[in-house]
Structure formats: C-alpha cells, structure tokens
Amino acid sequence: MTATQPRAESGTGQLALDGGTPMRTAPFPAWPIWDERDEQALIETLRSGRWGSHANTGNVATFCERFAAYQDAQHGVAVTNGTAALEVALRGVGIQPLDEVIIPPYTFVATATAVLATGAIPVFCDVLPDTFLIDPADAERKVTPRTRAIIAVHIAGQPADMDGILDVAKRHDLKVIEDAAQAHGASWRGRKVGALGDAGTFSFQSSKNVNAGEGGIVVTNDRALADRCWSVANVGRIREGAWYQHEVMGFNLRLAEFQGALLLSQLEKLPEQFERRERNARFLDRELAKVPGILPQAHDARVTGHAHHLYVFRYDQSAFGGRDRAWFVKAMHAEGIPVSPGYTTPLYRMNAVIEERRKWAELARAAGRKVTCPSSPEEEALPNAERACGEQGIWLGQTVLLGDERGMQDIVGAAAKVQRAAGRA
Numbered sequence: 419m420t421a422t423q424p425r426a427e428s429g430t431g432q433l434a435l436d437g438g439t440p441m442r443t444a445p446f447p448a449w450p451i452w453d454e455r456d457e458q459a460l461i462e463t464l465r466s467g468r469w470g471s472h473a474n475t476g477n478v479a480t481f482c483e484r485f486a487a488y489q490d491a492q493h494g495v496a497v498t499n500g501t502a503a504l505e506v507a508l509r510g511v512g513i514q515p516l517d518e519v520i521i522p523p524y525t526f527v528a529t530a531t532a533v534l535a536t537g538a539i540p541v542f543c544d545v546l547p548d549t550f551l552i553d554p555a556d557a558e559r560k561v562t563p564r565t566r567a568i569i570a571v572h573i574a575g576q577p578a579d580m581d582g583i584l585d586v587a588k589r590h591d592l593k594v595i596e597d598a599a600q601a602h603g604a605s606w607r608g609r610k611v612g613a614l615g616d617a618g619t620f621s622f623q624s625s626k627n628v629n630a631g632e633g634g635i636v637v638t639n640d641r642a643l644a645d646r647c648w649s650v651a652n653v654g655r656i657r658e659g660a661w662y663q664h665e666v667m668g669f670n671l672r673l674a675e676f677q678g679a680l681l682l683s684q685l686e687k688l689p690e691q692f693e694r695r696e697r698n699a700r701f702l703d704r705e706l707a708k709v710p711g712i713l714p715q716a717h718d719a720r721v722t723g724h725a726h727h728l729y730v731f732r733y734d735q736s737a738f739g740g741r742d743r744a745w746f747v748k749a750m751h752a753e754g755i756p757v758s759p760g761y762t763t764p765l766y767r768m769n770a771v772i773e774e775r776r777k778w779a780e781l782a783r784a785a786g787r788k789v790t791c792p793s794s795p796e797e798e799a800l801p802n803a804e805r806a807c808g809e810q811g812i813w814l815g816q817t818v819l820l821g822d823e824r825g826m827q828d829i830v831g832a833a834a835k836v837q838r839a840a841g842r843a
C-alpha cells in the first residue's frame with residue numbers, strides 16, 4: 419500500500435444514511451476465487467472415477483501432508499468440517515464425559531458444542547479487552563481438579579497468547595487444542611499455528627480463507643494422537659486394520675476426493691492472498707487508528723503472521739455522540755462498507771450451550787460428581803466478553819481485505835465521515 423491518505427469525503431459530508439452521497443458504490447471482491455487450475459483438478463477427479471478418499475493415497479491424503487507441512491506440523495487428518503475437527507481432536511487427546519474444558523466465549527458456537535458433543539463441560543474464561551483473544555490468566559483461574567484441556571481460539575486469524583496458554587497447561591497438566599478455524603497460515607514467534615500445543619483444528623467451510631465448500635483438518639506433531647484422530651474419523655478403524663475391523667467408537671467424517679482436489683489448488687493461492695490481506699490490514703491499522711472512537715485489534719509483538727480471516731476493531735460510542743454500534747453499522751452500510759457486529763452473544767448466553775450443559779451437569783450431580791455449571795449467565799458473565807459482544811466488536815470480512823488500495827481508502831474515509839457527522843449531531 420503506497421497511499422497514506424484516506425480518500426476525501428464527497429460533497430457536504432452528509433451521511434448516506436441521511437440522503438447524502440455514499441462513500442462507495444463499487445462492490446468488494448467476491449469469494450470464492452477460482453481459476454482453470456481448480457476446474458482442471460475437479461474434472462480430473464471426476465474422470466478418474468475415484469471419488470471417495472478411503473485409501474492412504476489420492477487428493478485428500480496428499481492435502482493432509484501438504485497442509486500439515488504448511489502449518490509446520492508433522493501429521494494431518496482431514497475431516498468433514500471444522501466442528502468435527504474439534505470433536506475429533508478432543509476425543510483424540512482423551513477427553514471423557516464430564517471432564518471440563520476451558521474455552522473463551524467470544525468464538526463461533528462450535529468451540530463449545532464440540533466439547534458438549536464429547537459429553538464434557540465447557541467452562542468459560544474471559545478474553546483480553548484489546549484483542550478479544552483468550553486471557554491465559556483468567557483461564558488459569560477457571561482450572562478445577564476436573565479440568566483436562568484448554569481450547570485457545572485464534573479469533574480473526576490472530577494467534578492467541580500461546581506462551582501463556584502453554585504455561586498454564588504445563589502447570590496443571592492440561593491438553594492444549596488450538597481452534598485455528600480462522601487462522602490458516604498464521605504464526606506465533608515464527609512457527610505456524612496448529613501444532614504449538616497437542617493438536618490444532620482448521621475449517622475449510624465456504625467463508626474461510628481456504629475453502630472447499632466444507633471441510634476441516636486436525637494437525638499435530640504426535641503420531642499416536644494423529645492415529646487416534648484418524649480412527650475416530652474413519653468409523654473406528656485402525657490404519658493397518660481390516661475394513662470391517664472397528665476398534666474404537668468412531669464416525670464417518672471423511673472428505674470426498676473432490677474436496678481434496680479443490681483444497682490442493684486453493685491452498686496454492688493462499689500465500690499471495692495472505693500477503694495481500696496483511697498489507698491491507700496494516701494500512702487499516704494505521705489509518706483507522708486516526709479516527710476517534712475506532713480502535714483496531716491490538717497486536718501482540720509475538721504474532722509473526724495474522725491470517726486476517728476478519729479485520730476486527732473496537733467501537734467507542736462516546737466518540738460518536740453516544741450513538742450505539744447498531745447505528746454505526748447501519749451508517750457504514752449506507753456508505754457502502756460491509757461492516758458487521760460479529761458475535762453479539764457470548765457463548766455462555768447461547769441457549770444451545772446452556773441447555774446441553776445443564777443436561778450433562780444434572781447427570782453429573784445424579785452420579786454424585788462435582789461439575790462447574792453456573793446457575794445463570796449473569797453469574798457467569800465475563801466483563802470483556804460482554805463488552806466485545808454487546809457494544810464494541812466490529813468486523814470486516816476477509817474478502818474485503820482482498821480489495822485494492824481504493825477499497826481500503828474508502829473504508830477509512832467512510833469511518834471518518836461517519837464519526838465527523840456523529841460528532842456534529
């Protein structure tokens with residue numbers, strides 16, 4: 419990015435919301451992005467007649483090796499989606515019913531429901547106020563004798579404080595799983611995320627930075643753990659066993675070869691797209707910080723690569739004449755900038771989580787076992803997660819960050835225009 423100036427606002431500065439001229443009418447880049455290489459890969463798979471991924475060779479097997487290597491991990495086990503990847507990783511590290519797993523509440527619901535699907539109990543810890551990433555100190559406060567694991571979620575594609583999380587895990591003998599569904603290619607102190615702890619999981623769902631419509635993977639440096647995950651995802655078979663030999667409880671979570679083909683060709687595009695997102699995000703970090711009331715997600719100096727699945731910033735309504743986030747989102751949309759409030763409900767307030775956890779907690783109590791299950795979301799409320807979901811968090815999606823220089827200038831120009839108008843009102 420060579421430009422250093424946001425675009426001057428048009429006309430009188432009257433908000434598009436109030437009938438003024440929008441800052442932008444052109445769309446941001448569409449997603450997915452594909453070319454002849456993707457078409458060719460799919461057609462080749464079609465013509466091969468080999469559509470399933472039962473063998474240890476083929477597109478899916480090659481992708482497992484290639485993606486694991488890309489993430490600095492030794493092993494990869496592809497599965498149907500990122501939610502399944504989390505459940506498989508949890509089962510792989512040995513999580514049992516009524517174990518407790520510490521997770522942040524500022525994440526997609528799957529981080530919690532994958533824990534619940536194993537019969538374990540998600541216990542929530544707060545996020546850091548300036549990054550919305552898991553707070554290792556609060557994670558440690560939530561450890562009980564029943565805690566077995568922590569899931570560090572790399573929200574937006576920025577790695578969580580893995581030194582802090584791994585320290586807590588070491589002190590309390592806990593497993594660490596990275597939920598890297600949003601963090602393809604991200605790195606922490608020069609090492610890619612995924613196998614910094616025991617295992618890491620990624621999603622290839624259609625909005626993700628690597629997309630095959632659906633898909634997921636578990637990566638790890640632990641061969642035995644990879645084999646256990648493979649078994650869970652392959653109806654309980656073992657790698658060298660017979661077809662009808664089922665040694666553990668498992669599911670059919672295999673990807674099809676079509677997805678493997680697309681993942682291989684899409685992965686080739688990631689490094690250039692990653693660079694472009696980072697370059698644009700750096701411009702936004704610098705320029706949006708100049709707009710009163712806009713605070714870009716803070717960056718830990720130990721983060722050496724941010725995947726920018728989302729561009730996150732905090733909104734401070736006091737700099738916008740007291741107008742709330744919903745108003746800001748509407749005003750920015752009218753200016754042609756597709757911001758969103760992102761996660762508006764901390765997961766401890768999500769009915770799906772509350773109901774399922776209550777069920778397991780009742781079973782635990784009936785069995786005379788202790789379990790962490792607050793009686794109401796108010797009892798559990800975590801201040802930083804409340805603020806992030808309730809009033810502060812604003813997102814731009816990864817496809818916006820694939821835009822050109824003009825697009826980034828329009829984002830900054832619109833935010834400045836909206837702030838000035840709100841300040842005047």
Ligand SMILES: Cc1ncc(COP(=O)(O)O)c(C=O)c1O
Pocket residue numbers: 499500501502525526528529571597599600620621622623633634
């Ligand atoms: C943080 C996080 N975890 C898990 C998932 C689940 O991935 P999938 O949608 O592939 O099941 C997602 C997807 O949105 C996510 O963002």
